[in-house]
Amino acid sequence: MTGDRTHPLLWVVTGLVLTYLAVPSLLVVVMSFSGGLFLEFPPRTLSVRWYQAYWSSGSWKDATVRSLEVACVVTALATSLGTLASIALVRLTVPGRSALRALMVSPVVVPTIVLSIGLYSVYARWRLIGTAAGLVLAHTVLALPFVVLNVTAVLYKLDRSLERAARSLGAGPLRTFTQVMLPLLWPGIASGAIFAFLISFDEIVIAMFISGSNPTLPKLMFDGIRYELNPVVAAVSSQLIIVTALALLGSAWLRRQTDRTSR
Amino acid sequence: MRPRSSWGQALVLVGPALILLGTVYLYPLARLLVLSLTGGADGAVGFGAYRRFLESSVYLGVLLRTFRISLVVTIVCLVMAYPVSYVLSRVGSLTFRVIMVFVLLPLWTSILVRTYAWMVLLQANGVLNNLLRRLHVIDEPLRLMYNEAGVVIGMAQVLLPFAILPVFASLRNIDPRLHAAAQVMGAGPWRRFRAVTLPLSLPGVAAAGLLVFVQALGFFIIPALLGGSRVITLAMVIETQVVDLLDWSLASSMAMVLLVVTVVLVVGFDRLLGLDKVWV
Numbered sequence: 001m002t003g004d005r006t007h008p009l010l011w012v013v014t015g016l017v018l019t020y021l022a023v024p025s026l027l028v029v030v031m032s033f034s035g036g037l038f039l040e041f042p043p044r045t046l047s048v049r050w051y052q053a054y055w056s057s058g059s060w061k062d063a064t065v066r067s068l069e070v071a072c073v074v075t076a077l078a079t080s081l082g083t084l085a086s087i088a089l090v091r092l093t094v095p096g097r098s099a100l101r102a103l104m105v106s107p108v109v110v111p112t113i114v115l116s117i118g119l120y121s122v123y124a125r126w127r128l129i130g131t132a133a134g135l136v137l138a139h140t141v142l143a144l145p146f147v148v149l150n151v152t153a154v155l156y157k158l159d160r161s162l163e164r165a166a167r168s169l170g171a172g173p174l175r176t177f178t179q180v181m182l183p184l185l186w187p188g189i190a191s192g193a194i195f196a197f198l199i200s201f202d203e204i205v206i207a208m209f210i211s212g213s214n215p216t217l218p219k220l221m222f223d224g225i226r227y228e229l230n231p232v233v234a235a236v237s238s239q240l241i242i243v244t245a246l247a248l249l250g251s252a253w254l255r256r257q258t259d260r261t262s263r
Numbered sequence: 264m265r266p267r268s269s270w271g272q273a274l275v276l277v278g279p280a281l282i283l284l285g286t287v288y289l290y291p292l293a294r295l296l297v298l299s300l301t302g303g304a305d306g307a308v309g310f311g312a313y314r315r316f317l318e319s320s321v322y323l324g325v326l327l328r329t330f331r332i333s334l335v336v337t338i339v340c341l342v343m344a345y346p347v348s349y350v351l352s353r354v355g356s357l358t359f360r361v362i363m364v365f366v367l368l369p370l371w372t373s374i375l376v377r378t379y380a381w382m383v384l385l386q387a388n389g390v391l392n393n394l395l396r397r398l399h400v401i402d403e404p405l406r407l408m409y410n411e412a413g414v415v416i417g418m419a420q421v422l423l424p425f426a427i428l429p430v431f432a433s434l435r436n437i438d439p440r441l442h443a444a445a446q447v448m449g450a451g452p453w454r455r456f457r458a459v460t461l462p463l464s465l466p467g468v469a470a471a472g473l474l475v476f477v478q479a480l481g482f483f484i485i486p487a488l489l490g491g492s493r494v495i496t497l498a499m500v501i502e503t504q505v506v507d508l509l510d511w512s513l514a515s516s517m518a519m520v521l522l523v524v525t526v527v528l529v530v531g532f533d534r535l536l537g538l539d540k541v542w543v
Contacts, residue, residue, distance in 0.1 A: 006353055013346040018365040020343070020420060024380030025372050027390065031383065039383050041390040081280040088276035092269050104280060107288060109529050111481025113498040114518040117505050118291030121298065137287045144280060173272070202373045205483050209505075221375050225488060229382060237376035244372055 025241050032234035039231050050235035060220065060232065067201055067217040070132055074139040074200035079193045081140070082147025083185070087177075089148070090155040091163075101152075105145040112205040115141070120209040130212025138210065139200035146199065147192035154188030187257040194251045198244065292522070299515035312516035322500065322517070329497040332414055332486070333479035339419045340475045341468060344426035348467075349460075351427070352434035370424040378488045381417045382408065385489070413489040414496075418479055425478065426471040433467025434460070466536055473532045477525050497521055 027041055032050055034043030054060050082104075088094055089101050107115070119138050120129075128134030162184070166176045182189075204218040211219050217236070224230035299312050316322050351362055369377065384390045385407035392404040407413055437460060445455045483498035490496070497517060504514035 006350055010346050010350055014350045014362070017343045017347050017423070018362065021365050021369050021423060024377045024384065024420065025369060027384065028376060028380045041383075081283060084276040085280040088273045092273045092276070094269075094273040094277065100277060100281075103284060107284075109477065109525060110292070111498070111518075111521050111525055113481055113483045113501055114295070114522050115288070115291065117501060117514055117518055118295045119287065120505065121511065122287070122291045122294055137283065140283060141288045144284070202375075204375055218373065218375055221373075221379070222484070225375065225379050225382065229379075229386075233375075233379055234383075237373070237379060240373055240376055245368060248368060 028234050029238040029241060032238040039234055050231045053232050054235045063215050063217045063220040066214060070135045070139060071197050071200040073136045074143055075193050075197045078140045078143035078147050078196040079189060082144050082192060083151050083189055086148050086151035086155055090152050104148045107141050108145045116206045116209045119206060123210050129210055130214050134210050138206050139203055143196035143199045146195035150192035151185060151188045154185055158184055187254045191251045191254045194247050198247060295515040295518050298511050299519045312512035315513055316516050325495055325497055325500050329480060332411060333476050335415050336418045336422060336479045337472050337476045339415060340423050340426040341472055343423060344430050344471060348427050348431035348434050351431045366424050366427050374421055374484055377420060378417055378485055381489060385413055408489055409491040409493050411494055414486050414494050417485040417489045418482055422475045422478055425474045429470040430464060430467045433464045437463045469536060473528060477528055480525060481521060
């Protein structure tokens with residue numbers, strides 16, 4: 001840009017920092033294939049025994065299914081609530097708009113441990129401990145900010161005259177929404193949905209308190225780590241890393257779509 | 264336009280989200296506030312729980328340790344984030360994308376997965392100690408876990424992306440013509456960095472520091488797993504009070520202190536510098 005060369009030392013430092021970022025995830029993948037009773041690096045013998053242990057265990061499978069179910073419902077709920085609210089926040093003159101926006105984004109800032117014990121206390125009275133509904137509601141609160149941030153970002157860029165044109169041609173608000181806004185908004189909505197899914201699927205602190213005797217996948221992993229270094233966790237982790245990488249690629253692709261539609 | 268119908272529309276659109284936030288977000292937080300002010304031995308309303316928290320040397324020590332760890336993690340993150348962000352701000356698009364994958368992928372890898380990896384790496388007969396022993400660098404295994412060092416290593420890795428993104432955003436927004444001007448005026452590379460780049464990137468550095476520090480304050484999983492019973496942080500005491508000791512008023516007072524500190528820091532920072540300006 002300015003003819004400045006980046007100093008070679010900077011590249012060395014950057015390489016070291018990137019290694020620090022990547023090493024834990026990469027090591028887990030390699031070690032998950034170790035054949036011994038304990039995790040070792042490099043593994044002396046290779047096997048898929050920990051993957052077999054995962055896929056043949058009832059409790060791991062139950063926890064995975066539970067986490068997937070909760071995450072799917074959270075995705076649907078957070079995406080619809082967040083999208084509707086975003087439209088009101090950007091398009092309508094609502095009193096206290098900035099306060100409303102701050103409220104909807106604020107769960108990002110609140111320490112999860114604080115919300116967790118609050119929910120634990122309230123759920124105990126409402127008999128929601130150990131229920132999927134309780135987890136869904138709590139995770140939706142955490143996911144909502146990411147949907148609102150993603151959808152409002154697209155909304156601000158969207159050309160308003162398209163909606164006005166639809167309205168002046170006689171389309172009602174619902175028709176304008178489904179036929180004009182939704183197709184233009186969908187990349188923002190979809191990337192909000194991916195965030196929502198990952199947040200719920202990964203969430204551990206709230207699940208620790210309120211999932212009771214029906215643990216989610218992260219809760220089961222936490223128990224497997226806290227008291228013993230259960231190697232099955234490495235197999236679960238590797239599979240999670242792959243799924244996350246795919247989701248991230250998907251969201252990058254969606255962002256490119258957003259840029260294209262807004263141009 | 265038509266204010267009345269706009270009101271009705273707004274209510275339909277925002278209402279569902281507000282009902283959700285009211286019942287499972289604001290109400291639980293309000294309940295913690297109530298619990299922190301009541302529920303003592305005699306059930307009287309007052310600051311008894313806060314006094315028990317802030318007058319106990321044990322809990323003050325925990326609070327201090329939580330702040331100290333968060334501060335060290337913040338400094339470590341900033342020191343690592345600046346060079347990476349600097350490189351990011353001046354590479355071609357392919358290198359940029361490769362580095363970004365390294366930065367963003369861990370952001371979306373479960374914290375549990377990464378903590379697990381650190382435990383395998385850092386434990387007494389773990390990967391790192393075995394490697395160092397085989398290379399004859401050490402005879403006795405180093406203590407890398409169940410101490411503050413281990414907690415800092417684990418937390419900094421998780422929070423580093425939150426430091427890199429704002430610093431990079433502020434570096435990218437610096438007008439390259441300022442550099443050219445400084446060069447024309449005869450400033451060498453070091454002088455250009457010190458007089459142009461560094462001061463103009465400071466808002467991003469401050470935002471990064473805030474994001475890391477505030478998140479570090481409330482961390483639970485990493486100190487619990489990498490620190491164990493030797494490195495107790497505030498979040499861990501809160502959990503113990505609730506789960507093992509059932510002291511709800513003390514736990515709530517601690518949670519309220521954590522919440523207020525966090526909110527004051529974020530809101531104060533937003534008023535002073537504006538968080539959205541420095542975010543990517």
